[in-house]
Structures are given as structure tokens and as C-alpha cells.
Amino acid sequence: MLGEEYTQEKLDYFEKIISKRYEKNIPPGLKDRNKKKKRKFATLEFETSFGDAMFWLDIIEFVKEKKFSNVVIISDDKKSDWCTRSGTSESELLPELKVEFLKETGIPVIRKSSSLFIKDILSLSEDEQKGIEKEIDEIEKIKSEIEYQDTIIVRARKNGFKKVFIGENSWYSVRINEDRIPFLRYIAVYQTTPVKKITHYAEIKDIIISPEDSSKKKILFGCVKNFV
Structure with missing residues (x-):
């Protein structure tokens, strides 16, 4: 809008x-x-x-x-x-x-x-331009969330990871198949560039309707732990 x-x-x-x-x-x-x-x-x-x-x-x-x-x-x-x-x-x-x-x-x-567009408005080196293109490709290839056995993996940028995943112990507007909800026990987060790996996980406490989009879910979870 x-x-x-x-x-x-x-x-x-x-x-x-x-x-x-x-x-x-x-x-x-x-x-x-x-x-x-x-x-x-x-x-x-x-x-x-x-x-x-x-x-x-x-x-x-x-x-x-x-x-x-x-x-x-x-x-x-x-x-x-x-x-x-x-x-x-x-x-x-x-x-x-x-x-x-x-x-x-x-x-x-x-x-x-x-x-x-980014190249046009900024003075970028060839390496910087390639880095941006790789990040855009990464966003397109990695889904927002992936269900794997008893774990759902969500993708987060730096600010969202710190403010919401760590700060609120929750994650908003997640697409989840309804029939999978009873089997999900954990949520893990994949941090995008420059980290580009799954770094933290937590045990799911509840999955409710997202206040931002009623067709999606909000995940509430407990203490966040690092992957060792």
C-alpha cells in the first residue's frame, strides 16, 4: 500500500x-x-x-x-x-x-x-556489486521458513534477529502447515548475510494466529540457545 x-x-x-x-x-x-x-x-x-x-x-x-x-x-x-x-x-x-x-x-x-537500483544510487566496487547480487539471490533461494522434522527454521536479518527473535522470544507471520503444528517442538534461525548460517534455536511454547496476518502464525518460544 x-x-x-x-x-x-x-x-x-x-x-x-x-x-x-x-x-x-x-x-x-x-x-x-x-x-x-x-x-x-x-x-x-x-x-x-x-x-x-x-x-x-x-x-x-x-x-x-x-x-x-x-x-x-x-x-x-x-x-x-x-x-x-x-x-x-x-x-x-x-x-x-x-x-x-x-x-x-x-x-x-x-x-x-x-x-x-543499488548500483545506480551508490558508488560500488565490482566486488561490492557482486556481494549485493549474491545476497539478493540468497533471499530468493532460501524460503522464509522451512519445516524439518520437529523443527521450523526461519530466516532473519540482523535487526529482526536481535529485536524480535532475541528481544521478544517470538517470530511473526510464519507460514506453517496446520497438520504440522502438533509435531513442531523447536524453532531455529538462519541469519542472512554476512553470517549465512543457522546460529540459534529455542523450544516452542505456543503457536498462535499472527496479529499482522491472520493467514499466518506467530511462534512464541522460551530461552534462546546457541548452536555449538
Whole structure:
């Protein structure tokens, strides 16, 4: 979300527009339209298949009210309902999306990958650029959480690890298969770059509905221990 906080009425409005767009095969979001599942945030509810299209319409609506000369979308999404040359790091937005954006806002839009955007705004050495690209690849390859026997492994950046995992003895918005919950006893954390390994674990005390996303869980656990 870019502008004002969503209301259910606004989400319902978006869904009506997006349903008509999908009927006419208008991107983005076409790759997700077969997903038939509701997603909840507190009291709000919407179809998961509408996520990309809602993001796109929200950008257009937000930009209409601003005085920008150009708009850059920073994204590593390479699906063919967003980009040309699907699968390459520097794919461009589909021509029809560029045209729609220009017609609706009067402002041109381009897409850049995370690594290229960081390179453009910072003076980076070749090694630094490669390091950033490796970290982005790492994030894409490692899932947010992995269930392994009686343990769930979550991924954390430095700040989240210290503030939440260590500071609160909990972890938010975790995807867990319901049938696995009775068998989970431990949570372990994989710290991303520069650590890049599983460093700590704890015994799970409870698994509850996440206050941030009712389709996910919040894990509460006891004393955190180091892996030796």
C-alpha cells in the first residue's frame, strides 16, 4: 500500500476492477488468477490472486496525486505478466503496462532490479556489486521458513534477529502447515548475510494466529540457545 490505509470498501472496489481486467487478459497478475484463496489482514479480506494487480492500481492512483517527473518500480519479480524477457535480471516492464501508466498518470515508468537500483544510487566496487547480487539471490533461494522434522527454521536479518527473535522470544507471520503444528517442538534461525548460517534455536511454547496476518502464525518460544 502506498497511499491511505485500505478499507474493505476500497479492497472490494479494486476486486471489481481486477476481475474485469482478468476477463480481458489485462496484466499484471494474470499468472496468479487461478489462486482461489482469501487473505486476511486484521478485519480486511481480499483474494490472494489480486495482489499484483492491486499493487499496480495502487501505484497509478498514488502517482496521479503527486508531481513526479519519472517513476521507477524496484522489483525482482520476473513473471511474464509483468516483464519482457522473463527470467533475466534486467527485464523491462511490459509495453502495455508502460502505456497504461503513461495514459493514466502522464508520467513515464520503468522497472529496475534491486541490484541495479543499488548500483545506480551508490558508488560500488565490482566486488561490492557482486556481494549485493549474491545476497539478493540468497533471499530468493532460501524460503522464509522451512519445516524439518520437529523443527521450523526461519530466516532473519540482523535487526529482526536481535529485536524480535532475541528481544521478544517470538517470530511473526510464519507460514506453517496446520497438520504440522502438533509435531513442531523447536524453532531455529538462519541469519542472512554476512553470517549465512543457522546460529540459534529455542523450544516452542505456543503457536498462535499472527496479529499482522491472520493467514499466518506467530511462534512464541522460551530461552534462546546457541548452536555449538
